[in-house]
Amino acid sequence: MMWLTTAAWLPMLLGSANAAQPYSSWMTDSMIAHGVSATRWYTEATFYRGVEAAHNISGLRTYQAFLASQIDSILAPNGSFRSWDFQDHQLDNIRIGSAILYLYTLDPQPKYRAAADFLYDQLVHHQKRTPSGGFWHKDPKYPNQMWLDGLFMAGPFSAAYVALFFPPDNATAAWDDIVLQFDLTEKHCRDSKTGMLRHGYDESLKAVWADKATGASPHVWIRAQGWYLMALADVLDWFPREYAAARGKLLGYFLDLARAVMAAQDAKTGGWWLVMDAPYPGQKGNYIESSGTAMYTYSLLKAVRMGYYADAAERDVFATAAQRAYGLMVDRFVATNGTKGTLNWEGTVRVGSLDAAGDFKYYTGIPVVENSLIGVGPFILASAEMEAYKARNT
Numbered sequence: 583m584m585w586l587t588t589a590a591w592l593p594m595l596l597g598s599a600n601a602a603q604p605y606s607s608w609m610t611d612s613m614i615a616h617g618v619s620a621t622r623w624y625t626e627a628t629f630y631r632g633v634e635a636a637h638n639i640s641g642l643r644t645y646q647a648f649l650a651s652q653i654d655s656i657l658a659p660n661g662s663f664r665s666w667d668f669q670d671h672q673l674d675n676i677r678i679g680s681a682i683l684y685l686y687t688l689d690p691q692p693k694y695r696a697a698a699d700f701l702y703d704q705l706v707h708h709q710k711r712t713p714s715g716g717f718w719h720k721d722p723k724y725p726n727q728m729w730l731d732g733l734f735m736a737g738p739f740s741a742a743y744v745a746l747f748f749p750p751d752n753a754t755a756a757w758d759d760i761v762l763q764f765d766l767t768e769k770h771c772r773d774s775k776t777g778m779l780r781h782g783y784d785e786s787l788k789a790v791w792a793d794k795a796t797g798a799s800p801h802v803w804i805r806a807q808g809w810y811l812m813a814l815a816d817v818l819d820w821f822p823r824e825y826a827a828a829r830g831k832l833l834g835y836f837l838d839l840a841r842a843v844m845a846a847q848d849a850k851t852g853g854w855w856l857v858m859d860a861p862y863p864g865q866k867g868n869y870i871e872s873s874g875t876a877m878y879t880y881s882l883l884k885a886v887r888m889g890y891y892a893d894a895a896e897r898d899v900f901a902t903a904a905q906r907a908y909g910l911m912v913d914r915f916v917a918t919n920g921t922k923g924t925l926n927w928e929g930t931v932r933v934g935s936l937d938a939a940g941d942f943k944y945y946t947g948i949p950v951v952e953n954s955l956i957g958v959g960p961f962i963l964a965s966a967e968m969e970a971y972k973a974r975n976t
C-alpha cells in the first residue's frame with residue numbers, strides 16, 4: 583500500500599464503519615478516478631449534481647474545476663453545444679442545464695448563460711406539449727406522454743433559470759408553467775389508495791399500457807418516483823416564498839409522497855423495491871434497488887434539513903428511515919474496487935422506460951448493473967446530507 587496516498591488508503595484501513603474520508607468525496611473521487619465521459623447525457627448530468635453536493639460540503643475547488651472541465655468540453659467558446667440534434671426533443675437533454683447553472687453561479691461566464699438560455703428556449707418553445715400543457719417526455723417517440731422522470735430532467739433547471747434570470751415582476755407565468763407540470767402528473771399518476779405515483783401517463787390514452795380512464799401506466803417504478811421526489815425537493819430550493827399558495831401545494835405534493843414512500847420502505851432491509859406497488863414487493867424477480875433507494879434517502883434527509891415535515895415527531899421518523907436506508911447502501915451497494923482504494927456503486931437497474939408494456943415482467947427483466955455511474959449522483963447527494971445531518975447532531 584506504500585504507493586497510495588494517505589487519503590486513499592486510510593478509509594480502507596479503518597473500514598467503512600468509521601471511514602476517515604466522508605463518502606460524499608470518497609465516492610466522487612472514485613468515479614473521477616475511474617473516468618467519467620464528458621457528455622451532456624443525463625447519467626453524467628445526474629452525477630454532476632452529486633459533485634455539486636460534494637463541492638458544497640467539502641469546499642474543494644478541485645470539484646468545481648472538474649465540473650468546469652467536463653462542461654467546457656461539451657460547449658463551444660460562445661456557449662453553443664458542440665453536439666446537438668435539433669430533431670431530438672426529449673426532457674433528458676435538459677438535465678445538464680442544472681450543472682451549467684451551478685457553474686454559472688460560481689463563475690458567471692457568458693458562455694454558461696448562453697447555454698442555459700438555449701436549453702430554456704428548447705424546453706419552453708420547442709418541446710411539444712399535451713393538450714393540457716404537459717411536456718411530452720420525448721418527441722416524436724412518446725407522444726402526449728408525461729413520465730415522472732421528466733420532472734427531474736427539466737424541473738429543477740427551469741426553476742433555477744426562472745429564479746436567476748426572470749425579472750421578478752414578470753415571472754408568474756413561468757412559475758405557473760413549472761407548477762402545471764407537477765399538477766398534471768399528480769392528477770393522472772397518483773394512486774389514491776397508496777399515495778404513490780405510477781411511472782407516467784398518456785393523455786391521449788393510446789399507449790398499450792395506458793389506463794382507459796386516467797391514461798396512467800400500471801406500476802410504481804422506484805426510479806421514476808425517486809426522480810419525481812428529488813425534483814420536488816430541488817425545485818423548492820428555488821420556488822419563491824411570495825407565491826405562497828403554489829409553494830404550499832408543491833410542498834404538499836412532496837409530503838404526501840414522502841409519507842407514501844415511508845410506508846413502502848422494506849421493513850427487513852430498510853431499502854425500497856424496484857416495483858413498489860402491491861402485491862409485488864417481495865415477489866420473485868423483484869429486488870431492493872440501489873439508485874432509487876439513494877434517491878429516497880437523499881429526499882428524506884433534505885426534508886429534515888429544510889424543515890419539510892409536519893412536526894418534530896415526523897422529522898424523527900424521516901431521519902430514522904433515512905439512516906436505516908443509508909446503512910443498507912453502505913453495507914450492500916458500496917463496494918471497494920480494488921484499485922487505489924476506490925469505490926464502486928452496485929445494484930442499480932440499468933434503465934427503465936415506458937417504451938414497452940410497462941408491466942412487472944418488463945421492469946424485472948431489465949439487467950442490474952454493477953460498478954456503474956447510474957445512481958452514484960443520488961448516493962453522493964444522500965451522503966452529503968447524512969454528513970451534514972451528523973454534523974448538526976453531534
Ligand SMILES: *[C@@H]1O[C@H](CO)[C@@H](O)[C@H](O)[C@H]1NC(C)=O
Nearest residue numbers: 616617918919920921926953
Ligand atoms: C474498478 O473500476 C474500473 C473502472 O470503472 C473497472 O474497469 C474495473 O472493472 C473495476 N474493478 C473491479 C474489481 O470492480
Ligand SMILES: *[C@@H]1O[C@H](CO)[C@@H](O)[C@H](O)[C@H]1NC(C)=O
Nearest residue numbers: 634635637638639640641642
Ligand atoms: C453550500 O450551500 C449553501 C447553501 O446554498 C451555501 O450557503 C454555502 O456557501 C455552500 N458552501 C460552499 C462551500 O459552496
Ligand SMILES: *[C@@H]1O[C@H](CO)[C@@H](O)[C@H](O)[C@H]1NC(C)=O
Nearest residue numbers: 657658659660661662663664
Ligand atoms: C458559436 O460557435 C459555434 C462553433 O464555433 C458556431 O458553429 C456557431 O455558429 C456560433 N454561434 C454564434 C451565435 O455565433
Ligand SMILES: *[C@@H]1O[C@H](CO)[C@@H](O)[C@H](O)[C@H]1NC(C)=O
Nearest residue numbers: 748749751752753754755756
Ligand atoms: C415576460 O415573460 C415572458 C415569458 O413568460 C417573456 O416572453 C417576456 O419577454 C418577458 N418580458 C419581459 C419584459 O421580461
